[in-house]
Amino acid sequence: MVMADKLRIWCCPHFKDEVEAIVASSPLLSSAEITTYPFSCLQIGQNGRGKIDFSSNGSDYRDLIIGGGCLNKSIAKDLGLDLSGSLVPDQCFYLVTSKVLVDDYLAKGAYLLTPGWLKNWQKQIADWGFDQKTAREFFRETTKKLVLLETGVRDSSQTDLKDLARYLDLPSESIPVGLEMLKLSLEHLVLAQTRPREAVAPPDRFFADNLMLVDLLNDLLSAGREEEAVARVMELFHLLFAPGVLDYKPLFSGQPGEKAPLLDEFNWTGSGRGFEIALKHKNQVMGSLILDDLAFAQYKERYLALALPLSKVCALAIKKARDLEEQKKVQEAIRRMAGIVESSDDAIIGKTLEGVIVSWNQGARRIYGYEKQEVLGKHVSFLLPQDQPDEITRMLEKIRQGKSADPVETVWVSKEGRLSDVSLQVSPIRDEQGRVVGASSIARDITEEKQRALTERKSLEAQLLQAQKLESVGRLAGGIAHDFNNLLAVVLGYCELSLEDVPESDPTYYNLTQISQAAQRARRLTRQLLAFARKQVLSVTSVDLSEAVSEFIGMIKRLIGEDVKIELDLAGNLPQILADRAMIEQVLLNLAVNARDAMPKGGVLALSTSQVELDEGYSATKFAVVPGEYVMISVSDTGEGMDEETRQKIFEPFFSTKGPGQGTGLGLATVYGIVKQHGGNIWVYSEPGQGTVFKIYFPVTKIKGQVVSAPKEEDLPMVEGEVVLVVEDEKELRELICCVLTKQGYEVLCCEGPETALAAAAQYEDKIDLMLTDVVMPKMNGKELYDKLFVQRPGLLVVFMSGYTEDVIANQGILHNGINFLQKPFSTKELHRKLRVVLSA
CATH class of the missing domain: 3.30.565.10 (Histidine kinase-like ATPase, C-terminal domain)
Incomplete structure (x- = not known):
């Protein structure tokens, strides 16, 4: 025991109290120095790496590290740690109690605690950044119960547990685990590390104490899962032999059609300090166990003599656990399926091919109000209203004939007389030979769905009615605006012409300005109507x-x-x-x-x-x-x-x-x-x-629109006697436009409609620079007229004018590129500017 006084134990702060209690009660560990590493499982990945040197720093100390999942192989590698010869299981809770107990509680949604963590629980939660509300929400989503692994090192642990449970509003439980397991592990580890390589043969009790061996074997044979059985095998051989190397190789899974590998009962390892033994059960090799680097290699035959009979028991334990695990999986699948059927919100009803009910789940009870004992043995048709067609009998007949029965919607009546809309699916039940022996029906209550669909349909109908009403009003508004715009164009045009000839001192000038202002307001009003009717022109x-x-x-x-x-x-x-x-x-x-x-x-x-x-x-x-x-x-x-x-x-x-x-x-x-x-x-x-x-x-659009900057007024060229063909079916407006253009210096060909325009163009021998045409006219619209004239006179420019647009020149009111348009009513200045812009371009 020369090295014991040089032992230094590194441990997590949450286990320091337990380690101190063990050291104080163990002569083998009494001189050990205890040091905590300055990070916990929640800090190791954030700021713990590289913060501490676990090495001996040149001293004679022998370091022993105790930890849990926070010191796994990956993190230990990053920290440069050698975890061989240390106590670092996957869960720190395994240090004080069995893996089976820990995993069982974790699987049930428990949050496991140690006294060391619990004594500073307020600080732990505060370090997470949680207030009480946030902490409660977090734990409720992940935890069903708080479980304290009570090691007995602190008298106030029970009080702290109650305070934490009250703070989080969760149930709690305390499990006494003691310190025996951790103490035994520490002493055995220190003993194995300090034992000299060459020593006298240990007494027989070193290999196995009879009572301890019986307990270990009983524990081994009680394993419920293969993984658990293997872990207990490893634990057993580690406690009995303390080998430097202990490894298990699974060689056979027992799946149908798989051949068991050939393996001798045992083989010596290449180092000469151990052996590999086969774990066989009834000639099935479950795996092999390698024990190497034995502390007393010269007595390896005696180790083997004990290991061989134990291997038979271990193989039996693994096979038994594997079979039990498979059986549990099957039973769990059956229970899960039964639970799904039983707890389903849908009514799942089993019946004979004659329609007699033989099973009735909770969904059926909820929907129809009948308890299972009230319906078993009755014909399923009693669930139908008297005036409802018997869909069940028809579907069962198809099942008997080996045909599939398509889902149907029908109405069933509950015990209280309430009618329910249901979606009904009937499927065959077959025996092991594939014969149809019964039928299962799944009836889903769709009453709320149909009511919701009806409500949505009524809402859509109301929206459609509103849209149709607005569309009708829009068409009316657009029609009125079209005719009204022609009248306004005449009023505005003649007002402007008159104002040019009347001096401001003349009383008539004031009257004309009032008429013009009123016409301008009317113009804005019609444009609002056109906007509502979606008949205005957009420049997008x-x-x-x-x-x-x-x-x-x-x-x-x-x-x-x-x-x-x-x-x-x-x-x-x-x-x-x-x-x-x-x-x-x-x-x-x-x-x-x-x-x-x-x-x-x-x-x-x-x-x-x-x-x-x-x-x-x-x-x-x-x-x-x-x-x-x-x-x-x-x-x-x-x-x-x-x-x-x-x-x-x-x-x-x-x-x-x-x-x-x-x-x-x-x-x-x-x-x-x-x-x-x-x-x-x-x-x-x-x-x-x-x-x-x-x-x-x-x-959203991916199309890039065009932005065209309008030329300035001073940049526009003067009128140079260009020839303009005017086509307008409204007499008053036509006469006004021709008068204005003539006064502005244009040569004007004035036409009352498309046919007159075609004739005038045919008779006119010189060049026609531009056509100004209404869009909507009898017999032929302005676009069609322009297309015909363009064939005769390539290069002819055009300006369309209208009180509102139809799809003749615009798509949904949006002008095509290159279309020149003048919205009615327009002023004489707007008319002049538009023509100068087009002709100058």
């Missing part, structure tokens, strides 16, 4: 919605005043949308005005953007929503909110909750039309007194 480009909101927010701030606080939450790196920037700003403006009016005493206007994915589930509940990627903008206020009846009408044109003269009722209708024309969707959420939220979804 790629737009970053967050950028558009950010740049336009200054205008919104000036508009809504200081009483309303604006909050922004704009996402960065949003995908692009294809949009008309001016129309997007119109949407923001209208929503901001609407929010301001809903907050007369001030409040908060919040705008946020984000990228969202609308899946099949969402689109199934929203009419006309296509699944895919969208950019969403949310505009919310803290205003007065609205009831459901008002919410259903807010997008209808001329509907307003404001007083007379306070609004046209076209603001939100315009927003709706603009969003729809961009291929987007808009939804509103509001309750009285709870404010309002508008959510708008624009589809």
Whole structure:
């Protein structure tokens, strides 16, 4: 025992009390120095590596390391540790009690504790960064019970356990384990390390104490799993022989068709200091056990004489554990299947081919209200209402004939008379020979699903009705705007012509300006109607919605005043949308005005953007929503909110909750039309007194739009007598346009329709520079007219004009590249500018 006074024991702080108690009670260890390493199992991977030198630093100390899973082979390698000759099992709890007990509690969801960890539990939880709420949530998700492995080293452990259990609101349990196992392991390890290589033959009791051997063999034969049996075999041979090398090789799994390998009863190892013995049971080789580097190699024959009979018992234990494990797996599979059937929410009913019920699970009891004893032996048809077709009998007949029975939906009645919609599947039950001996039916209650589907269908129908109503109103508004725009064009045009000829001092000048201003207001009104009807022309480009909101927010701030606080939450790196920037700003403006009016005493206007994915589930509940990627903008206020009846009408044109003269009722209708024309969707959420939220979804695009800078007024060339062919079926407007163009210096060919235009072009021998034509005309539209004339006169330029667009020149109101368009009504200045831009290009 010369080396005992030079022993230094390194241990985890959580086991220091146990090691100190053992050292104090063991003469073999009494002079050992105890040192703790400064990290725990939760710190080793973060800041523990390389923080401590386990070496002897040139001293005569012999280091012994005690630890658990935190010092596994991988981490030990990183730290440069040699764990041979140390106590480092996979779990530190194995140091004080058996592996079987530890694994059993862990498998049942227990959180194992040691007295050393428990005495500072408040600090441990605080180091994790947990408050009480977070700690409770974490442990409830992972733990069913707190279990203390009570080693008896601290009197206050039970009190600490109760405090921790109360803090985490979890049940607790204390298991007395003592220190005998750890003490025996330490003494045996020290003895094996300090035993001289050459010594006299040990007494027979060194090989095996009879009583201890009987206990060990009984423990070995009680193993329930192969892994456990092998571990106990290793433990037995380690305690009895203390070899320097102990290894087990599994050579045969016992699977059907597998041949057992040939192996001698034993072989001596190449070192000459040990042997390999076969673990055989009834000529089946389960594996082999290698014992090498024996402390008393000169007595290896005596070791072998004891090992050979033990190997038979060990092989039997492994085979028994393997068979028991397989049996448990089969039984567990049967129990699991039975548990699934029994606990299923669906009604699983076994019956004979005649329809007599022979099994009834909890799902059937829950759905139909009958206990098992009330239904066994009855025909299953009693579950059907009297007026319901007997689907069961029909399906059983198919099963008897060896055919498959397709699932059906039917109605069953419960014990209380409640009718349930069920989805019914009937399958055959076969015996070992494959003969159909019965049938099993799975009936799933789909009453709630059908009700939910009915509710969703009604919601979609309501959305469809609303969309159809708005579409009808939109067509009406678009038609009115078309005719009205022609009239407004005449009014505005002649007003401008008259104002040029009347001096400002003339009283008539004032009258004409009032007429012009009224016409301009009417023009804005018709454009709002066109926006709602989705008949305005869009000039689209790629737009970053967050950028558009950010740049336009200054205008919104000036508009809504200081009483309303604006909050922004704009996402960065949003995908692009294809949009008309001016129309997007119109949407923001209208929503901001609407929010301001809903907050007369001030409040908060919040705008946020984000990228969202609308899946099949969402689109199934929203009419006309296509699944895919969208950019969403949310505009919310803290205003007065609205009831459901008002919410259903807010997008209808001329509907307003404001007083007379306070609004046209076209603001939100315009927003709706603009969003729809961009291929987007808009939804509103509001309750009285709870404010309002508008959510708008624009589809993501990968197409890059074109941005064309308009030329400056001074850069446009003067009129040089270019020839313009004017085609307009409205007489008053046609005469006005021809008059204006003639006055501006153009040579004008004035035509009342497509046929007249074709004839005029055929008779005119000189070059025609440009055609200005209405889009919608009788017999032939403006696009068709231009296509015909272009064949005769290549290079002919064209400007289309209309009160609203049809798909003649635009796709869903979006102009094709290269299309020149003039929206009616237009001023004489707008007409002049458009023609100069096109002719100069």
